[in-house]
Amino acid sequence: MNSKEKEILAEKYKDFRLNYDKRNEGFYTNPSIARIEPFKIADGLYYVGDKKVCIHLIDTGDGLIVIDSGYLGATHLLVDSIWRAGFDPANVRWIIHTHGHSDHFGASEEFRLMYGTKLAISKVDAECIREKPHRAHVVTRLFPFAKIPEFDYEIEDGEIFELGNVKIRCVLTPGHTQGVLSLFFDVTENGKTYLAGLYGGAGTNALTLPYICYNEDPEDCPQQMLDSIKKIWDEPVVVHLGNHPGNNKTLEKREQQIKEGGNPFIAPNSWHEFLSGLKARVQKIIKDNEAIKAEMAEA
Numbered sequence: 001m002n003s004k005e006k007e008i009l010a011e012k013y014k015d016f017r018l019n020y021d022k023r024n025e026g027f028y029t030n031p032s033i034a035r036i037e038p039f040k041i042a043d044g045l046y047y048v049g050d051k052k053v054c055i056h057l058i059d060t061g062d063g064l065i066v067i068d069s070g071y072l073g074a075t076h077l078l079v080d081s082i083w084r085a086g087f088d089p090a091n092v093r094w095i096i097h098t099h100g101h102s103d104h105f106g107a108s109e110e111f112r113l114m115y116g117t118k119l120a121i122s123k124v125d126a127e128c129i130r131e132k133p134h135r136a137h138v139v140t141r142l143f144p145f146a147k148i149p150e151f152d153y154e155i156e157d158g159e160i161f162e163l164g165n166v167k168i169r170c171v172l173t174p175g176h177t178q179g180v181l182s183l184f185f186d187v188t189e190n191g192k193t194y195l196a197g198l199y200g201g202a203g204t205n206a207l208t209l210p211y212i213c214y215n216e217d218p219e220d221c222p223q224q225m226l227d228s229i230k231k232i233w234d235e236p237v238v239v240h241l242g243n244h245p246g247n248n249k250t251l252e253k254r255e256q257q258i259k260e261g262g263n264p265f266i267a268p269n270s271w272h273e274f275l276s277g278l279k280a281r282v283q284k285i286i287k288d289n290e291a292i293k294a295e296m297a298e299a
Helices: 003-023 025-029 072-084 108-115 123-131 209-215 221-232 250-260 270-298
Strands: 039-042 045-047 056-059 064-067 092-096 118-122 153-155 160-163 166-172 181-189 192-198 239-241
Touching: 003 025, 003 209, 003 270, 039 181, 039 239, 064 072, 092 108, 092 160, 108 118, 118 123, 123 153, 209 270, 221 270, 239 270
Parallel strands: 064 092, 092 118, 118 153, 192 239
Antiparallel strands: 039 045, 045 056, 056 064, 160 166, 166 181, 181 192
16 A cells, blocks of 8 residues: 555545534533443343443352443443442452443443453454554543553453453454454353354445554455454354344343333344444445445556
């Protein structure tokens, strides 16, 4: 990629970032507009996130695991949700991060400092953001004192992360970042055992050429995500968890649960419906990237 092409892509990324921040300005100004009441998904598994970022709490019987921690500006929402779910935030022993973006690790350093919580992330993403910290997308314009957390543990592909009575299988699924982790673990509900699964990074904006150029990532990120989808396609997930609420229709399922009862999170079809839709979006990004390359060739 030559300097002229990088200049064009840098301008496109700048426009994307400005539009993204404008759309989220209300949340940045007042994160409480995204607050929702925490709720139980299955035995020992709770939703403690908000309307922007999914955060899940697992009661292992030997302390709590939290998956991701949301935006720094919404730390108070997470602390409040953990209390309201019936737990003490001081008992959060580990936060496992699905990937190294600041909207998923924003509150983690506060938990480390306040409660002694240990922080884990994939070894790949830990190395990526050590090498190039801008890949973490820490928005210092909004949070001047924000920083990348100090991670205590780096997870390898296929590793089993175990605490108490919970075993979480961590699978590397690159694309959104180079070190995205998808997580799989058993849960029970009404005496039955189901596999819970969370695809760790489904945002396809990160696969666009402007985003790839900004991150200094390899250009085959879209193909990486397609390969990742194939890698985990056969996982027999019944309890599909989201990374952002739109992934698994978290908010809609919760509304249905409130109105109709039952447990709409026990949904055997949700996993493949999500992965099929994600695959289609990635394929569109590949075509869009080719169009951008053609545009640059004519510039």
